[in-house]
Amino acid sequence: MSQSFNQNYQYKPKKNLSVREVVDGISKADPQILSKAITMLESKKTTDRLLIYDAMAEIPKSKNRSFRIGITGSPGVGKSTFIESFGKYLSQHDISLAVLAVDPSSKLNGGSILGDKTRMEDLSSMPNIFIRPSPSKGHLGGAGEQSYDSILLCEKAGFDVILFETVGVGQSETHVKHLVDFFLLLVLAGAGDELQGIKRGIMELADAILVTKADGENLEKAKVSKNNYENATHLFPNKENSWITKVATCSSIENKGIESIWDILKKFQKHNTINGWIEKNRVNQDVFWFHEKLNQFIQNDFYSRIGILEELQELEEKVKNKQIDPFKAAKQLFNNESKK
Amino acid sequence: MSQSFNQNYQYKPKKNLSVREVVDGISKADPQILSKAITMLESKKTTDRLLIYDAMAEIPKSKNRSFRIGITGSPGVGKSTFIESFGKYLSQHDISLAVLAVDPSSKLNGGSILGDKTRMEDLSSMPNIFIRPSPSKGHLGGAGEQSYDSILLCEKAGFDVILFETVGVGQSETHVKHLVDFFLLLVLAGAGDELQGIKRGIMELADAILVTKADGENLEKAKVSKNNYENATHLFPNKENSWITKVATCSSIENKGIESIWDILKKFQKHNTINGWIEKNRVNQDVFWFHEKLNQFIQNDFYSRIGILEELQELEEKVKNKQIDPFKAAKQLFNNESKK
Numbered sequence A, B: 001m002s003q004s005f006n007q008n009y010q011y012k013p014k015k016n017l018s019v020r021e022v023v024d025g026i027s028k029a030d031p032q033i034l035s036k037a038i039t040m041l042e043s044k045k046t047t048d049r050l051l052i053y054d055a056m057a058e059i060p061k062s063k064n065r066s067f068r069i070g071i072t073g074s075p076g077v078g079k080s081t082f083i084e085s086f087g088k089y090l091s092q093h094d095i096s097l098a099v100l101a102v103d104p105s106s107k108l109n110g111g112s113i114l115g116d117k118t119r120m121e122d123l124s125s126m127p128n129i130f131i132r133p134s135p136s137k138g139h140l141g142g143a144g145e146q147s148y149d150s151i152l153l154c155e156k157a158g159f160d161v162i163l164f165e166t167v168g169v170g171q172s173e174t175h176v177k178h179l180v181d182f183f184l185l186l187v188l189a190g191a192g193d194e195l196q197g198i199k200r201g202i203m204e205l206a207d208a209i210l211v212t213k214a215d216g217e218n219l220e221k222a223k224v225s226k227n228n229y230e231n232a233t234h235l236f237p238n239k240e241n242s243w244i245t246k247v248a249t250c251s252s253i254e255n256k257g258i259e260s261i262w263d264i265l266k267k268f269q270k271h272n273t274i275n276g277w278i279e280k281n282r283v284n285q286d287v288f289w290f291h292e293k294l295n296q297f298i299q300n301d302f303y304s305r306i307g308i309l310e311e312l313q314e315l316e317e318k319v320k321n322k323q324i325d326p327f328k329a330a331k332q333l334f335n336n337e338s339k340k
Helices: A019-027 A031-041 A046-058 A079-092 A113-124 A144-156 A172-178 A200-205 A216-233 A258-274 A277-303 A308-320 A326-339 B019-027 B031-041 B046-058 B079-092 B113-124 B144-156 B172-178 B200-205 B216-233 B258-274 B277-303 B308-320 B326-339
Strands: A067-073 A097-102 A129-134 A161-165 A182-188 A208-212 A246-249 B067-073 B097-102 B129-134 B161-165 B182-188 B208-212 B246-249
Touching: A019 A031, A019 A046, A019 A144, A031 A046, A031 A129, A031 A144, A046 A144, A046 B326, A067 A079, A067 A172, A067 A258, A079 A097, A079 A113, A079 A129, A079 A161, A079 A208, A079 A258, A097 A144, A113 A129, A129 A144, A144 A161, A172 A277, A182 A200, A182 A258, A208 A216, A208 A258, A216 A246, A246 A258, A258 A277, A277 A308, A277 B277, A277 B308, A277 B326, A308 A326, A308 B277, A326 B046, A326 B277, B019 B031, B019 B046, B019 B144, B031 B046, B031 B129, B031 B144, B046 B144, B067 B079, B067 B172, B067 B258, B079 B097, B079 B113, B079 B129, B079 B161, B079 B208, B079 B258, B097 B144, B113 B129, B129 B144, B144 B161, B172 B277, B182 B200, B182 B258, B208 B216, B208 B258, B216 B246, B246 B258, B258 B277, B277 B308, B308 B326
Parallel strands: A067 A161, A067 A182, A097 A129, A097 A161, A182 A208, A208 A246, B067 B161, B067 B182, B097 B129, B097 B161, B182 B208, B208 B246
Antiparallel strands: none
16 A cells, blocks of 8 residues: 555546546555545546545445544644654554645645655655645535545545544634544643633544643643643533543654554544444434535535626625625525526 | 513514515514514525515615624523613613523523523513514524524614624534624633633634623632633734723622623724724625525525425435445435436
8 A cells, every 4th residue: 555655646637537447446445546536526526526426336345444533733733743653653553544634735824844745755655554635625624525535435445544634723623523533632732821722612522632742841841731631621521422532642753652642542442333432423424424415516506507606796796885685685696596 | 662571572473574564663663573573584484584685675774883792601601681781771871772682491501591581571671672582593503694684674673782692502602703793702700610611712702701790709709700811812813803802890780890891892883983894894794694695595495395305314314324325315316306
């Protein structure tokens, strides 16, 4: 499953794949086919997406179930560095990993762009590691269902672990619960800032909070942070699966704490496989995306009509200039289109 | 504008109003017509809603602009008691007020139901006060656009202040910014729990945080809380209108602090009328609801087709039982319906 970063890094394949090529490629976990298939899922053309859906329905279920992990954190928290250390650890232990990462070049607040890219390149050359960066708009920026499809595609390709990175801005994190089994929140240690930078709701969603950069001068601060977060977790509302949010520290530079986070992950997986929650949660996610997709089909059908965007634009201007009420405008546009 | 609570409290008018009756009634600020019109906005029947939209387009713009205030807070924080004191204060100062309240009988976590009702009844008998409780599902529980329409209707009726109460559960508070000019958050004083119960994102949305029940034994705690919140507000991201979140205390029992919150509200209104933000914000809200309404029309049109709910149910079951992929199911339902 090893391949170079550059192969994954191409968003626009020269030619589209056929259903047969996708089915064969994914079944063999061919990284180039997988990457191209994700590109087609991210395509604006409905036909591209439908081809992949057709293929996915034909690919037999993978024997083993992937462990789907969502990862988020503020810019500068060290997400890329963590993913690198985590990926290396898994690779060394012969555990295959697919990383659905945010394209560093499209990050709005992106730290060291070249640094990120080099690290990812380094990781992607290791055995059993697949990395697919996506433009950040593809990551729940209004196109959440493609993210779910990409995860399912990676699962069909048989990866043991799927790591889904979200951009730590706005509402996207709350959507992540519809995508993954486990939600990992990376935070920076800091005197008193624990509760400042991170939205409370995000913390409550987390299955584990990982205090990064717990090394050198930062070590003591990180330990204090860990304690504070642990105290805070006791006040969180109970989770349906009775899992209590775990808190840990790590240092990607000193390569410390990676094993303990993997232990937490394995413990979670065991706990929630036995009690049936992972299965139940996935069924709920499937139902959620069924409805989302249906709404997407309905809306696409409407908004792809000829001339509609111009009419929409025109009415929006009228609403802005108070020439028409918002509901009158909506009704007018809808009635005009329905008559066509 | 005075009327009894019981008149407002009827959700199902015996017969529907005509466009003419709505136009005349709202123009005269007739509380019974206003209440019935809101009932029709909350109706499941599209024709009821469209009738009100038609009427609204005919009602001439009110001379004065209403000040639209959203109010939220956890159950038990004293929302009803605050609304009562605030309403009495406004009534005494000859300022008319429309309260779009959550129906206490439908509150999931509702404190003293009878107490709430009695207080509201008391207030609704005062001059210039209109109170309209809605079932909580009507308050942004998937039906946000009706809330906006109700606010616009109250504005057309010429109220000086419109108070929109949200249920303090889940995501609804973040939607409130699409509805109002000012967002007031009520909080309880408590040792160290300031940042625990309330989602950070909600705090950042607030234009003012009001620590309630600042009386008796609680007074000192409330003062400490006020200081803590004030410190926290300095770390909030800057608001577009350059307004800095204000913090105040109040005691509805001792009737203290109501005047100072009204001063804050007036200061905000002046500040943001001069800089043009209120106007700009309302234009953005109009555009937002234009798109929301259009999507609602599109979806209603699809989901109101004959037999569709049965088909939806059937496919959802198949998704649950893993007999079909979520995207295949969505595609199948959409294609079946499109062919009809």
